[in-house]
Amino acid sequence: MSLIKRDKYYWLDIRIDGKRVRRSLNTSRKPVALIRYKEKREELLAEHNGSKVRFSDFCKKYLDWARTSKPASALREEQRLDKIQKFFAALQIVYLDEITPLHIERLKAELRKTGLINDPEKQREVSKATVNRYLQLLRGLFYKAIDWEIYNKQNPLKKIKFHREDTVIVPLSDIQVERIIHAAREISREPRSSLQSLFCDVCMLAINTGMRKSEILNLKWRDLNGDELLVNGKGGKIRHVPLNLEAKAILTRQSKKIEWVFDIPNRHQPDLFRRTVGQIRKKTGVDFHFHLLRHYFATKLIGNGIDFVTVAELLGHSKISTSLIYSHTDKERKKKAVEALEQNVDNVGI
DSSP: OOEEEETTEEEEEEEETTEEEEEEOOOSOHHHHHHHHHHHHHHHHHHHHTOSOBHHHHHHHHHHHHHHHOHHHHHHHHHHHHHHHHHHHHTTOOBGGGOOHHHHHHHHHHHHHHTTOSOTTTOOOOOHHHHHHHHHHHHHHHHHHHHTTSOOSOOGGGGOOOOOOOOOOOOOOHHHHHHHHHHHHHHHHSOSSHHHHHHHHHHHHHHHHOOOHHHHHTOBGGGEETTEEEEEOGGGOEEEEEOOHHHHHHHHTSOOSSSBSSOOTTTTOTTTTHHHHHHHHHHHOOOOOTHHHHHHHHHHHHHTTOOHHHHHHHHTOSSHHHHGGGHHHHHHHHHHHHHHHHHHHHHHTO
């Protein structure tokens, strides 16, 4: 043991690969010095052996993996991780294993309050759902570090309580969908980009298949298998999506000059639809976002009596409970059925 006392304080004095390393233990009490010596020695050895990884370095490693494994979401994750890195850097956190649940709680609070925007004039409170997306990203990052044997502690996100999100979905009405498709068709007739020329077809395919935006954009001709599509969904899970006549007609209209079904550049850009969706909102007065078309598909199925197991399979939900967010549609259908029964009973004269 290389524990020495200089003046009134104890010091750690060791050699690592022939290099002398000295650190003050900031105590004059030997029992305390012994404890600090052990902790500091392990820390220095771990750092030398490479087990201490800089958070910024691991973020780069994680993003390299994400760009290959899930390119559709990699750019958005890169943007979010950039904000998270700046927040932790302001707390003078350097290493991955320095991040504690307390730091993450501070991140969670700051996200909710300012959106991690440094400019006071642009700061805004973000939704609970958005905060949860940042926490999910960080949780996945730590699990990757554990899987790759870079991080040997418990995932700090296990102790973090996520916000309870409002899962009640207000579905689009048939009239609203008609207005949206009419506006999308107008945009596609006088497009300002290759995306806009295909936007109406993209919307119609979402309505007829329930596919996510990323699934449609990543669709390739090799995924077409007769009367169905083999869709690569979340988590790399493949599901079979049957094609109705409208969906088949949409695919038939597309050029087969490239491997992708829809010839749209920058398909992995997170805000690719932002400008076009904004135009549709102005034209229709509907608070539209593209994912609502997937919700419309689901609510129409349930409204027509399709069971939740089938709906979950078509949407690619790993758990039926996820599909239960559409249960309000089922309740309305049952209510109408009971009301119809009441009318029949009245007619019988009971």
